[in-house]
Amino acid sequence: MDIDTLARGIVKGDRRALARAITLIESARTDHREQAAALIEALKDSGREAVRIGLSGTPGVGKSTFIESFGTMLTGQGLRVAVLAVDPSSARSGGSILGDKTRMERLSRDPDAFIRPSPSQSHLGGVARRTREAVAVCEAAGFDVIVIETVGVGQSETVVAEMSDVFVLLLAPAGGDELQGVKRGIMEIADLILVNKADGDLKPAAQRTCNDYAGALRLLRKRPQDPDGFPKAMTVSALQDAGLAQAWDEIRALVDWRRAESHFAARRAEQARYWFDQEVRQALLARLDTPAARAALDDYARRVAEGRTTPAVAAQDLLAGLPD
Numbered sequence: 663m664d665i666d667t668l669a670r671g672i673v674k675g676d677r678r679a680l681a682r683a684i685t686l687i688e689s690a691r692t693d694h695r696e697q698a699a700a701l702i703e704a705l706k707d708s709g710r711e712a713v714r715i716g717l718s719g720t721p722g723v724g725k726s727t728f729i730e731s732f733g734t735m736l737t738g739q740g741l742r743v744a745v746l747a748v749d750p751s752s753a754r755s756g757g758s759i760l761g762d763k764t765r766m767e768r769l770s771r772d773p774d775a776f777i778r779p780s781p782s783q784s785h786l787g788g789v790a791r792r793t794r795e796a797v798a799v800c801e802a803a804g805f806d807v808i809v810i811e812t813v814g815v816g817q818s819e820t821v822v823a824e825m826s827d828v829f830v831l832l833l834a835p836a837g838g839d840e841l842q843g844v845k846r847g848i849m850e851i852a853d854l855i856l857v858n859k860a861d862g863d864l865k866p867a868a869q870r871t872c873n874d875y876a877g878a879l880r881l882l883r884k885r886p887q888d889p890d891g892f893p894k895a896m897t898v899s900a901l902q903d904a905g906l907a908q909a910w911d912e913i914r915a916l917v918d919w920r921r922a923e924s925h926f927a928a929r930r931a932e933q934a935r936y937w938f939d940q941e942v943r944q945a946l947l948a949r950l951d952t953p954a955a956r957a958a959l960d961d962y963a964r965r966v967a968e969g970r971t972t973p974a975v976a977a978q979d980l981l982a983g984l985p986d
Contacts, residue, residue: 663697669704672803677776680803684778687795702795705802712744712801713917716826718812718848723834724858725811726765728900733766735906736807737774744800745769745777746793747811776805794825794937823851824936827926828913830854833875835867850882853893853916856909860897872897887925892916949984958983 663686671679687698719725726747733743745766769775780793793810800808812822823829831852855875860868875895882893894912898905920926949955962976971979 665697665700665704669701669802672705672799673708675804680776680799681778683799684780684796687792687799688780698792698795702798705799708802710801710804712805712808713828713913714797714801714808714810714826715913716810716812716822716829717832718822718829719832719858720834723832724900725832728832728856728858728898729809729811730766730769731900731903732906732910733769733775733807733809734772735903736910737769737772741774741806742804743769743772743775744803744805744808745775745811746796746800746808747777747779748793748813776800776803793822797825824933827917827920827929828853830856830909830913833857833871835859835864835871849878853888854909854912855879855893855895856905857895857897858900860904861899861902865897865899868897887920887929889916889919889923955984 668679668683668686672683683701686694686701689695689698717725717729729745729747733745736743766777770777778796780796797808797810810822810826829851831848831854833855835857855872857868857872857875860872872895879893879895896905896909896912898909900906917926920929950959958980962971962980965971966973966976
């Protein structure tokens, strides 16, 4: 694969080149990983910067409906929108449904939108291992807004905050009382809490839930990267397109403030350091994926199972025996 040609196609906005690039990035083959690294290096000076929005929420909260309505509103304003949706992979078969484009039928037909579903595989934290690199490629392709939809299975789906500028948590009405809002983890990193399905019979419940979370957010310690009033809670209806424009206004206001106060660039620098650390850790783990290392793992695992040694001592001996 000619990396320079692929990079030029991405910068020109070629959708086929973009799709090929993400496929290359997600490949686990050693030669593909080397090509992917060269591609990211070639694109790092594109000079383009998108607003990266991380989106999480419990299953059934309406993430896909929200993204379709929200994305369609943005493209209607002349913006280009990329959606990177992560689907959970089966622990048994390893497969994923990857049905997000089907659920976002209207947005998938929009020429100013790009939707890419990816399997989470065995990666924890609600995103795929290479989602960060896919974000960088979409940014180089000239998209104005990149939405990263997490698997969203609970309070631990926080890794998306390390690759987004604004983290949005989507909640359903009557999802819990005010004490739910002070839970550590995902609530602490949310910049904007949107209570969806604020329509019909659920509208009063949505407003009560929003009030509960707004009160809970006031109990959390103020973060230096937040202006007055953030993080905040709002109600939206993805079904009726209600509150979406206001949510976008709040996102833009937050991003503009962080840029003006130098928090935006500082946060991206912190994220780059975080992902460098993760790459080093993954490279160290890869040293265990050799025939000799796997044989040693099996041998030590057998000793532990037989009670001949403890897990801690076995791990220390194994690591001490690995070649430099």
